[in-house]
Amino acid sequence: MVGGGRIGEALIAGLRKSGTEPSDIVVIEAVESRAAELAKKYCILSTSLDIGCEGADVIVVAVKPGDVPAVVDRIGDAISDSVHESIVVSLAAGVPTSVLENKLSAGSPVVRVMPNTAMLVGQGVSAACKGRYARDEHLEQVVRIMESVGAVVVVEESKMDAVTAVSGSGPAYFFLLAEAMVDSAVEQGLPRDVALRLAAGTAMGAGAMLTAGGDGPADLRAAVCSPGGTTAAAIRRLEAGGFRSAVADAVEASATRSMELARAAQKAEDDERDD
Numbered sequence: 001m002v003g004g005g006r007i008g009e010a011l012i013a014g015l016r017k018s019g020t021e022p023s024d025i026v027v028i029e030a031v032e033s034r035a036a037e038l039a040k041k042y043c044i045l046s047t048s049l050d051i052g053c054e055g056a057d058v059i060v061v062a063v064k065p066g067d068v069p070a071v072v073d074r075i076g077d078a079i080s081d082s083v084h085e086s087i088v089v090s091l092a093a094g095v096p097t098s099v100l101e102n103k104l105s106a107g108s109p110v111v112r113v114m115p116n117t118a119m120l121v122g123q124g125v126s127a128a129c130k131g132r133y134a135r136d137e138h139l140e141q142v143v144r145i146m147e148s149v150g151a152v153v154v155v156e157e158s159k160m161d162a163v164t165a166v167s168g169s170g171p172a173y174f175f176l177l178a179e180a181m182v183d184s185a186v187e188q189g190l191p192r193d194v195a196l197r198l199a200a201g202t203a204m205g206a207g208a209m210l211t212a213g214g215d216g217p218a219d220l221r222a223a224v225c226s227p228g229g230t231t232a233a234a235i236r237r238l239e240a241g242g243f244r245s246a247v248a249d250a251v252e253a254s255a256t257r258s259m260e261l262a263r264a265a266q267k268a269e270d271d272e273r274d275d
Ligand SMILES: NC(=O)C1=CN([C@@H]2O[C@H](COP(=O)(O)OP(=O)(O)OC[C@H]3O[C@@H](n4cnc5c(N)ncnc54)[C@H](O)[C@@H]3O)[C@@H](O)[C@H]2O)C=CC1
Pocket: 002, 003, 004, 005, 006, 007, 008, 028, 029, 030, 031, 034, 062, 063, 064, 065, 067, 071, 091, 092, 093, 114, 115, 116, 117, 168, 169
């Protein structure tokens, strides 16, 4: 795991919870105190890029998009002489697989994954796609790893911006909704801890109903709206307040930002090649 920030930790935590042996995970994190913290918390080894990458079956890149080219360049140097084939997996928003492939030895297998933070509790949902040189068995190996921390869908790389906008960024939309519900509940006289339990339990139950495979969201919502009742009154205000279009705008803004990150990563690489 290269990069032990928020998503790096979520994956490590999820893997440990799902029974992955501590000796099968190595963390490479630039901030020494953070590396030590992760090593202690998850009983895993913390090391450097040069030592940690060689011989790894899977190298997960979990640094910020702008840091990916430099980090993968160093990974490429570290593994270029190795006879062992490593799959390089990028979790970074926006960054195309081609940017990683161009930093690695010719023909290196790269898989791009857009995970989400709920991996931390084994309830993530990820999308994965193959780079140009990755074979089906490489993708399958990565899918198996991600399945140990949640659900996985396989998509074309061209769909990754949309995926990022829905499930990568998505937990934050639900957290914002929960935050607003809790604050409003406190305004209505509930103690904050009770309000949080109610909002979180509601999110959990609604999520379970959505994933049960029966009715879709529109039918489920309609079933809560008793004629002339409380929910219909609330939904009318949400619609009047532009809830649906605010969500559509938010998802579009996230996808657009993902495309901008892709262009920035591509440009950085083009500039470097020209120098
Ligand atoms: N936070 C989230 O929920 C999600 C994040 N992602 C992606 O994951 C990546 C990381 O995001 P976060 O964890 O939120 O960021 P973060 O800033 O919390 O973590 C990045 C970590 O990488 C470390 N780092 C930077 N350069 C390094 C180097 N050369 N060697 C080793 N470590 C280095 C930093 O010290 C930091 O701890 C991003 O590319 C983001 O697009 C994807 C899906 C969800």
